[in-house]
Amino acid sequence: MRLGFSTAALLSAAAGSLASDLANVTCGALADAGLASRITYPGSTIYEERVDSYWSLTAQLTPWCILQPHNAKEVSTAVKALVKANKKEECLFAVRSGGHTTWPGAANIENGITIDLGLMNSTTYIASNNTAQVLPGSRWLGVYETLDALGIAAAGGRAATVGVAGLAIGGGNSFYAARKGLVCDNIAQYEVVLASGEIIYANNKTNTDLFRALKGGTGNFGIVTRLDLETFQGQDLWGGVVTYPNSTTDAQIEAFVNFGNNIVNDQYGSAIVIWQYTTQNAATILINAYEYTKPQAWPPAFDEFKAIPNRTSDSMRFTNMTDLTIELEQAAGYRDTFITLTFVNDKRVVKKAVDLHNIVVEKVKAHKATGNWTVQDMVQPIPTIFTKHSVEKGGNMLGLDRFDENLVLFQTYLAWEGAEQDDFFQSTGDWYIAQLSAYAKSIGKDNPYIYLDYAYATQKPLENYGAVNIAKIKAAAKKYDPTGVFQKLVPGGFKISKVQ
Ligand SMILES: Cc1cc2nc3c(=O)[nH]c(=O)nc-3n(C[C@H](O)[C@H](O)[C@H](O)COP(=O)(O)OP(=O)(O)OC[C@H]3O[C@@H](n4cnc5c(N)ncnc54)[C@H](O)[C@@H]3O)c2cc1C
Ligand SMILES: *[C@@H]1O[C@H](CO)[C@@H](O)[C@H](O)[C@H]1NC(C)=O
Ligand SMILES: *[C@@H]1O[C@H](CO)[C@@H](O)[C@H](O)[C@H]1NC(C)=O
Ligand SMILES: *[C@@H]1O[C@H](CO)[C@@H](O)[C@H](O)[C@H]1NC(C)=O
Ligand SMILES: *[C@@H]1O[C@H](CO)[C@@H](O)[C@H](O)[C@H]1NC(C)=O
Ligand SMILES: *[C@@H]1O[C@H](CO)[C@@H](O)[C@H](O)[C@H]1NC(C)=O
Ligand SMILES: *[C@@H]1O[C@H](CO)[C@@H](O)[C@H](O)[C@H]1NC(C)=O
Ligand SMILES: *[C@@H]1O[C@H](CO)[C@@H](O)[C@H](O)[C@H]1NC(C)=O
Ligand SMILES: *[C@@H]1O[C@H](CO)[C@@H](O)[C@H](O)[C@H]1NC(C)=O
DSSP states (O other): OOHHHHHHHHHHHHTOHHHHHHHHHHHHHHIIIIIGGGEEOTTSHHHHHHHHTSSSGGGOOOOSEEEOOSSHHHHHHHHHHHHHHOSSSOOOEEEESSOOOOSTTSSOOSSSEEEEGGGOOOEEEEGGGTEEEEOTTOBHHHHHHHHHHHTEEOOOOSSTTOBHHHHHHHOOOOTTHHHHOOGGGGEEEEEEEOTTSOEEEEESSSSHHHHHHTTTOTTSSOEEEEEEEEOEEOOOEEEEEEEEEGGGHHHHHHHHHHHHHHGGGOTTEEEEEEEEEETTTTEEEEEEEEEESSSOSSOGGGHHHHTOOOOSEEOOEEEOHHHHHHHTOOOOSSEEEEEEEEEESOHHHHHHHHHHHHHHHHHHHHTTOOSOOEEEEEEEEEOHHHHHHHHHTTOOSSOGGGOOSOEEEEEEEEEESOGGGHHHHHHHHHHHHHHHHHHHHHTTOEEOOOOGGGOOTTSOTGGGSOHHHHHHHHHHHHHHSTTOHHHHTOOSSOOGGGOO
């Protein structure tokens, strides 16, 4: 299905022996370092499976070879070998955990090597200090399968196959955010392979600058090879998905904005509201995910949502995290983009987002887009209570503590088929965000925060963390990676060196 990129591969082959010599040198350097059995090449089943396992087709680039290390020591060996083989910034590589970032080249590379952490995916619960040692290539499903069986909970991703490391080092929203802060706030320790190959630990006593910088600073410092998640007593949640017709929109906006303002009064609740148009449904429907992190059905926090009539489906039930994240899985196999915006929790801006959703659906129809496609627009509250917990836990890099208003995290998610439609869908999504951003500004309800884990390549999440945090990330990157390996040899992801 990687039609768009087979052309790119042919072109790069035609570029002559230069690229293939370099492929030989870099993949060869890894083999010479004793990692031959961990390398797969184009054409092999494992290589093809790993490329296909990126959630979005847009992210399915074809590196020269894929390295699948089994442990931190092998990651260290690989980094040392690549740095040694590099002469003048030509031995480029990518770092992949779950591979859920939608934009091409975030966690993969066309002319270079991908270090794929997918085989490093175990979760080990440590009762003595209430942590779960999770290897970076784990999917949240695997974490919850292990922890649910032990009656233990942790703040983490909400869809089964999303990767652990990428989500956590970019921030991480979860059902527990109102009680515990963001996912990154709940990491007690990181194990990191530095550019030197050294394996170090960062926690609130050792390498504290790196520890804080990794809470939002993403892959700017090294390769995270283990995350120790803080855990707590688990119990069944009440959760599920309720769907409604488009006609309920006004009531949904009202309920959503009030819910966001009231989370502080009942921190067990979480709600996500989605307007989704798919060619299969040929209509916009509302898909609401309600979760309550203890077993109580329809607690008063959800009264306004409960009063909305005309439910078309309702899966609300008592269950565990494993089951809820399977339910919230999103269809893979499309070309996708996520683009994001944050604004003040104000009904007018949410209404504008929905109006623009309707316009975008009409634009795509008018364009006569081919194949199946989806226009999905999602709002999630980011009330100040989330950030209060972040600060209590020592703080992160996101800079949300600068704001004293409840916010809304907005994501537009477009899915389509065929690389020839990439430019159209991407530019339509960009137009959407630009319009919404301009509207929010026009009524003074804008906010500069850009959520890194939802950001498209051209957005500027790090730039909007605030000057103090940018300085901390720059200082940590310089200290732990003095020669800039993760800035120059790892082009993927959001780079602090590009921030002025
Ligand atoms: C279906 C779906 C559901 C989602 N649900 C949620 C959700 O509930 N909450 C939420 O907050 N976000 C969610 N997201 C967004 C998600 O957080 C991001 O897509 C995130 O990047 C996924 O992590 P990953 O490990 O799969 O990322 P990858 O794409 O593998 O990596 C992301 C970035 O981090 C870098 N990186 C990855 N691993 C490491 C490492 N070990 N060391 C150093 N750098 C590394 C990569 O190089 C890349 O730049 C969801 C996304 C999808 C597609
Ligand atoms: C890569 O190296 C191998 C031997 O290690 C050699 O057979 C092959 O021809 C080389 N490929 C290119 C394109 O140089
Ligand atoms: C997890 O890693 C093991 C090897 O350590 C591998 O066999 C398995 O397929 C991986 N699981 C996933 C979901 O990738
Ligand atoms: C989680 O819930 C699902 C659905 O009820 C159930 O099948 C599964 O066994 C549960 N898992 C654990 C570990 O309790
Ligand atoms: C928790 O205990 C384990 C096992 O002793 C240890 O490896 C780990 O470093 C501890 N975690 C923290 C955050 O101190
Ligand atoms: C430091 O981390 C440990 C282990 O996660 C935790 O118990 C302790 O409360 C933390 N201390 C501070 C000051 O954050
Ligand atoms: C609910 O459905 C009824 C019957 O189709 C309709 O008259 C009413 O307008 C709907 N209400 C909302 C809020 O969608
Ligand atoms: C959804 O409702 C809006 C009015 O709120 C309407 O303009 C739009 O056409 C509807 N969309 C679909 C796809 O039914
Ligand atoms: C669109 O999706 C439907 C149902 O999922 C499928 O039957 C159909 O083949 C798809 N159409 C295209 C053009 O891919």
